[in-house]
Amino acid sequence: MSDEFRIPPTVVTGWRCLEELGRLAAPLGRKALLVTGSRAMKKTGLANRTLGLLKAAGLETEMFDRVEREPDVTTADEARAFAHEVGAEVVIGLGGGSALDLGKVVAGLYNETAATTRFFTEQKVETMGLPFVAVPTTSGTGSEAGINGVICDRARKIKASIRDGRFMPMAAVVDPELTVPCPAEVTATAGLDALTQAIESYISIHATPLTEALSIRAALDLATSVERAFREPENQVARTRASYGSLMAGMALGNARLGVIHGIVHPLGVRYDIPHGLACGVLLPVALGYNRSACGTKYAVLSSIFGGDAAEFTRGLLERMKLPADFKSFGVRAKDFEVIAEESMPSGSLKANPRKVTKEDVVEMLRKVC
Ligand SMILES: [Fe+2]
Structure with missing residues (x-):
C-alpha cells in the first residue's frame, strides 16, 4: 500500500510577498488571465496593484472580474470562453476561495470542450x-494548496468539487497582508x-503522518489567531498565523480528504x-461530539491544542465571534433534512469520516442545529 502526497511545487509565504508574483508567473506564460471578484478588489486597489506587478515582470494581463460568492457553472463557462478569447497562457486567481476555485477550474479545463457542469459527474x-x-x-x-475547485450549479442544486491531479497550482503566493482588509465577519467564517x-x-481515515503534522500545526495556528484577527484586523501576528493555518489545512485536506461536515x-x-465557513462552524461542535468515540487519542490531542474540550472550544469560538450557533435564521425546513442527507451520502468527504455516517445520522445532526 502506498500514499501519495501532493502540494504545489512552489509556495511563497510572508508579509508583502505578493511582490514575488511577477517573478513566479513570468516563466509560465507571457499572456496572463487574472481571475478575481470585482467589488473588494476594486475597493482595496489590489487588482490594480497586481496588474502593475505583472506588467513590471513583462506579462500582458487581461482581467475576468465577475467572480461571485460561491461561483456558478455559468460564470465558469463565461470565464473559460474569455480565457480563449484573450489567448491566456497562464491563469492567476486572486481573492477568496471563490476566485481561486474558479480560476483553477478555468485553467484546468482550458483544453476541454464540454460544459463545466458535466465535469461534476459524467x-x-x-x-x-x-x-x-x-x-x-x-x-x-486553502484552495491555494490543492486540486479542488468547488463550483455550484444552482439550476441543478449541485455544489461540488471539480477535481483532477492536474489542477494543482504551480505556485501559491500566500501574503497575509492581503487579508487585512477582510471584513470581520468574513475573517470569522473563513x-x-x-x-x-x-x-x-x-x-480523516486517510490521514498519514505527513498530513497529521500539517493538520495539527494548522489547528494550533488557527485556534490562536482567528478570534484575534477578527477583533484586531491589522494584527500582523494573527493574520500571519491564520494564513499559515489555512494554507497547511489546505495541504492536509488535499491529501487526507475531509469528513462529515x-x-x-x-x-x-x-x-x-x-x-460555507459559517455552515462549517455551526456543525463543528455537533460533528466533533459525533466523532469523539471514533477518534482514538486524536480528540484528546485536539483538546490539548485548544486548551479545553474540543467541541466546547469550537462552540465558544462561534459565540465569541458573534456568530449563530444554529441555522434557525436561514429557515432550514425539517422536510428537507432527508433530501440533504440523501445528497450528502455520495460525498468523498463523508466517506473519509472516522465514524461511519448513515442518512439517519445526518438527519439527527441537522435536527440539532436547525
Ligand atoms: Fe471548507
Whole structure:
C-alpha cells in the first residue's frame, strides 16, 4: 500500500510577498488571465496593484472580474470562453476561495470542450490545462494548496468539487497582508472553514503522518489567531498565523480528504445560501461530539491544542465571534433534512469520516442545529 502526497511545487509565504508574483508567473506564460471578484478588489486597489506587478515582470494581463460568492457553472463557462478569447497562457486567481476555485477550474479545463457542469459527474478531465497561480486574500479554504475547485450549479442544486491531479497550482503566493482588509465577519467564517478543515483532515481515515503534522500545526495556528484577527484586523501576528493555518489545512485536506461536515455543507449551502465557513462552524461542535468515540487519542490531542474540550472550544469560538450557533435564521425546513442527507451520502468527504455516517445520522445532526 502506498500514499501519495501532493502540494504545489512552489509556495511563497510572508508579509508583502505578493511582490514575488511577477517573478513566479513570468516563466509560465507571457499572456496572463487574472481571475478575481470585482467589488473588494476594486475597493482595496489590489487588482490594480497586481496588474502593475505583472506588467513590471513583462506579462500582458487581461482581467475576468465577475467572480461571485460561491461561483456558478455559468460564470465558469463565461470565464473559460474569455480565457480563449484573450489567448491566456497562464491563469492567476486572486481573492477568496471563490476566485481561486474558479480560476483553477478555468485553467484546468482550458483544453476541454464540454460544459463545466458535466465535469461534476459524467465527464472526466482528459487534457492538461494552463498553469495556475493562486493568490489568496482570505485565510479560509486553502484552495491555494490543492486540486479542488468547488463550483455550484444552482439550476441543478449541485455544489461540488471539480477535481483532477492536474489542477494543482504551480505556485501559491500566500501574503497575509492581503487579508487585512477582510471584513470581520468574513475573517470569522473563513477562519472557521480553515479550522474545520484542519480538524477533519486530522481525524480523516486517510490521514498519514505527513498530513497529521500539517493538520495539527494548522489547528494550533488557527485556534490562536482567528478570534484575534477578527477583533484586531491589522494584527500582523494573527493574520500571519491564520494564513499559515489555512494554507497547511489546505495541504492536509488535499491529501487526507475531509469528513462529515464537508459532506453536509455543500447540499445544505446550495439550498439555503448559507456561507460555507459559517455552515462549517455551526456543525463543528455537533460533528466533533459525533466523532469523539471514533477518534482514538486524536480528540484528546485536539483538546490539548485548544486548551479545553474540543467541541466546547469550537462552540465558544462561534459565540465569541458573534456568530449563530444554529441555522434557525436561514429557515432550514425539517422536510428537507432527508433530501440533504440523501445528497450528502455520495460525498468523498463523508466517506473519509472516522465514524461511519448513515442518512439517519445526518438527519439527527441537522435536527440539532436547525
Ligand atoms: Fe471548507
